[in-house]
Amino acid sequence: MNPADASRAPRVAVAGLSARLLTQSAARAGLNVVALDIFGDRDTREQAGMWFDIGGNGLSIDRARLYDALEHAARLPRMLGLIVTSGLEPLAGELSRAPRVPRFIGNGAQAAAVRDPKRFFALLDSLDIAHPEVRFTPPDDPRGWLVKRSDGCGGIHIEWAEDVECVPAGAYFERLAQGRSMSALFLAAHRESAVIGFAEQLTVEAGRLPFVHAGSLGPVRLPAHVAARIVEAIDTIVWKTDLTGLNSIDFLLDGDAFSVLEINTRPSSTMALYEAAWPDAWPRGLIGAHLDACLHGELPHVPHTFAQTPRLHAGQRVVFAPAGFTASRAFSDACFDDPACHDVPLVGARIEAGQPVCTMTAAAPAFAGLRGALDREHARLLQRIEILSTP
Secondary structure, three states, X not given: OOHHHHHHOOEEEEEOOOOHHHHHHHHHOOOEEEEEEXXXXXXXXXXXXXXXXXXXXXXXXXXXXXXXXXXXXXXXXXXXXXXXXXXXXXXXXXXXXXXXXXXXXXXXXXXXXXXXXXXXXXXXXXXXXXXXXXXXXXXXXXXXXXXXXXXXXXXXXXXXXXXOOOOOOOEXXXXXXXXXXXXXXXXXXXXXEEEEEEEEEEEEEEOOEEEEEEEEEEOOOXXXXXXXXXXXXXXXXXXXXXXXXXXXXXXXXXXXEEEEEEEEOOOOOOHHHHHHHOHHHOOOHHHHHHHHHXXXXXXXXXXXXXXXXOOOEEEEEEEEOOXXXXXXXXXXXXXXXXOOEEOOOOOOOEEOOOOEEEEEEEEEOOHHHHXXXXXXXXXXXXXXXXXXXXX
16 A cells, blocks of 8 residues: 555554454455564554554553543544454453543453353354353363463463463363364354354463464364354354454364354454455455444355365464574564565564464465475475574
8 A cells, every 4th residue: 555545545443463464454444554563673663653552561452542542543633443353352341331542443341151151162052053061160080170260361271270370360270181172263244154164273381381373274174064053153143142343252072073162253374365265255355344243233145155165375484492592683684584484573673482482374275285385384484583683
């Protein structure tokens, strides 16, 4: 978008722990983006017309900074509203009612129907939708059980029950279940839904955290009868909860059987996979489809993309720092110039051991080639850290 066009384009605010992916998608949709996150990565700032730092201690969001930035954004001309991503789920209801901030575009109060574990699993039981065994009091024998916080994201809210001495308020226990970790991205409006596609979720073990989110692969073609049952479950949940816009559902797939884990009531990082797979289906990107669903109640005219052959299969993998380092000019520039590298740290950014460095992406005509391609990109970035970074 040239500067003249950007000055006249509608604005949208996007906020979360990392706003890069939504910023790029919204910019491709022709929007002037105001980004709010804790990293301020180079590619986020390149695509955003304006960026605000909302970082708190460590990898957290500072509430006061968030509201100050949103109040500033709300005063900007042609502001359509606010879209949140990972890290702001606990504040969605509050932000949807708050004065002096941009209009909330997404799930506000209705998110509690699926974000509150007691309500959500009771709903699944009433609908005969399978899920792993859950309980809200500690099991007599914690072995084989997980503790999950309902306000967490990215897998950092999941621990082994036997490792937890003090259970956080609002947490619940889930028995470890078998199956391939999967997700489905869907759009919703007026109690109807359109499933975009299915993806495989990647996780890594990080210290006491057994399932930290590390990326995704997709689209995944599921057998028609399996896909139909998952779509039916999503349709029923949306009918009962009135979710809106882009959402994703996490589930385990064991043979032909699936069990639901949770629903993320905001745009998911997997949207990048589907924009790459079916670009002609989303002329304004999936953020454009999210705006149509939330603001106009319109679902896409091609609701069954998951049954179509994708142009490409795509993968994304988060690379975590093997040791603490400071991003040098050479390292940051090399990553910024690399089309496979995203979430590029600024020169001088300090990245501690175990923290995310960048997100590497790969594409392949066949799904089977994705893991190898991502492994090579992962190894390439680790080598770049070793050669170009400052300890």
